[in-house]
């Protein structure tokens with residue numbers, strides 16, 4: 105009653121205001137309880153009736169808190185408050201304080217509980233699995249015994265430190281040297297497929313100028329002798345990487361030349377390189393089609409090999425038409441038995457055009473790709489076991505597994521705690537110097553990559569060298585100024601420098617190339633935040649950890665992502681973030697024995713990561729530390745700090761803030777309207793980025809393939825909770841139909857084939873797709889994108905078609 109500020113006149117009569125309660129002692133607690141109850145009942149019966157005489161006026165107590173307005177928010181909070189809180193959870197927080205940035209709503213209440221029983225962590229001393237993608241033993245196999253020229257075998261052993269082949273190389277090299285059949289190479293990630301197809305090509309081109317014993321036969325082969333092989337790959341990064349590997353191999357045959365034609369680079373310089381002569385060309389499909397149409401000097405009459413690396417990926421990226429055109433054009437050009445100089449090519453090169461398709465996984469679209477490009481292809485596996493497994497399950501995606509030595513685990517993290525858990529995981533990962541050198545974080549879309557890079561990087565300006573320091577001649581690399589930065593939060597006293605990188609397809613090509621180079625060559629511990637653009641083929645040997653912060657859109661993409669670690673027999677770890685609820689079921693897809701992918705509760709990760717205080721970047725909000733510095737209060741403080749960073753207005757003068765922001769009650773009482781920030785308030789770039797990232801993330805979530813939507817169900821997403829993972833205090837609007845500010849769970853956008861639904865799918869796609877569409881000009885890219893979009897709206901059961909990184 106006091107809280108209402110209402111006064112009712114009661115006649116209290118002569119009865120004492122509060123009757124002294126009788127105290128019972130002795131007996132059991134049950135007996136005392138009963139006695140108390142009976143006494144209370146008896147007291148109630150003798151209560152006098154109220155009299156109508158006025159009581160003396162009670163003076164108004166000014167110290168009494170003013171009652172807060174009843175708002176919808178408060179009702180929600182009160183409802184929420186009924187949910188039992190844990191001992192360590194934060195106290196009830198009024199909504200106005202949350203909105204003004206003073207405090208944050210609790211991280212630890214109202215979270216859905218994990219369904220799965222958590223597994224015991226595997227014992228540390230458990231014997232690690234034997235690597236399944238490592239080179240074979242030198243005693244058993246070497247490149248010479250596979251039929252390679254001694255010169256090449258020695259070069260591999262001495263210059264590239266590759267003494268023995270891997271299993272897929274052992275099975276592929278003799279086949280492609282001796283036989284002219286098409287081939288389909290399928291082996292685990294990191295098993296050396298690139299060299300498996302490159303080495304036989306190089307061997308056979310070298311054979312044009314060598315006798316059988318490897319001595320020169322007097323025939324000169326040079327860059328103008330003809331274009332003998334074209335290698336297609338889905339991304340520019342992958343093309344460049346293949347070119348680097350090939351250039352290294354060709355150092356033992358320097359008369360042969362390879363080159364690339366990829367999107368995003370000057371077509372003019374590509375043309376001039378083609379004019380000078382190339383023997384092996386590496387290309388993205390779009391740019392190659394462009395050159396085939398417009399560059400006269402590109403003659404495919406001598407081409408004997410067409411390699412489709414990551415062929416299934418090219419199909420899903422909408423390159424089907426380009427591949428058809430390339431295959432059609434090459435086949436239409438009659439195979440020339442000799443080159444323009446009269447050199448007999450059939451002597452050493454295949455007598456027919458050979459197509460090689462390769463991937464660690466094959467989606468269903470591979471059948472179509474096979475129809476387009478392969479004729480009676482030989483299926484080459486790395487091992488007999490893989491072949492048997494494949495025969496058992498058929499060519500379905502379930503047959504593809506990660507390297508045996510790769511340790512996978514899942515963390516079940518409620519949406520609200522995702523960002524804090526990610527920071528805790530990274531902090532624990534880099535706590536010990538040298539334990540992890542490089543980590544890759546996969547995120548669903550480019551906007552979200554940008555946001556996470558911004559929030560995790562150190563916002564402090566880079567220190568300038570003192571003016572009396574000797575001037576350095578090294579120019580700053582302008583391409584990586586916005587994509588490489590020291591990290592905040594995740595450094596530790598032992599490991600003071602962790603370098604953060606971001607990479608996605610919306611960045612300009614020179615920036616992409618420079619960033620990837622910086623990550624690959626970084627000598628300090630480094631983190632790459634990226635989209636699926638980095639999931640295929642990328643080979644950075646020192647990657648020890650892959651974090652799938654957002655699960656892949658289709659299972660084969662998961663296999664490729666985690667395959668960025670544990671390459672060529674090295675060890676590696678992969679951690680997948682899943683939400684409690686249906687997503688937990690996804691674990692069953694990850695391995696035939698789900699127990700081999702242990703489930704961890706987020707609590708243990710956060711507890712470990714936040715065991716010590718987090719170093720907050722200088723110049724950022726420092727939340728008041730709570731008395732109890734438990735891991736939960738550290739997590740709450742970290743979340744509050746992150747949210748405050750989004751709310752900070754960098755341009756506003758300090759006195760532009762309202763009193764409440766500084767932590768004082770606003771003038772005129774708590775329910776006065778002075779909580780409003782000044783009209784001219786600008787939003788911080790981080791807040792804008794967080795909102796954009798949230799929207800794109802939610803849209804991207806809708807594109808999980810149909811078969812996996814039972815795990816990634818839009819209707820189970822709690823938008824308000826998810827917003828917190830982006831440092832937001834409420835879910836922003838503008839995601840699409842079915843969303844309203846107060847709706848907690850997402851209502852999936854309609855999936856019409858045309859009209860609003862299709863439009864929305866299209867716009868959502870354009871927000872989070874970020875690659876690539878490989879090469880070609882802008883118009884062609886747009887066309888390809890439009891074709892992919894049309895497909896998307898027509899057939900949402902194959903959303904993986906659009907997860908273009």
Ligand SMILES: Nc1ncnc2c1ncn2[C@@H]1O[C@H](COP(=O)(O)OP(=O)(O)OP(=O)(O)O)[C@@H](O)[C@H]1O
Nearest residue numbers: 239266268269270293294295296297298464641672
């Ligand atoms: N015979 C070998 N001995 C030692 N290392 C090798 C050998 N062959 C390849 N490697 C190394 O193995 C790593 C992986 O090779 P590669 O990139 O060809 O794998 P991949 O099977 O194509 O993987 P993905 O499917 O992920 O593209 C590279 O760093 C490469 O240098």
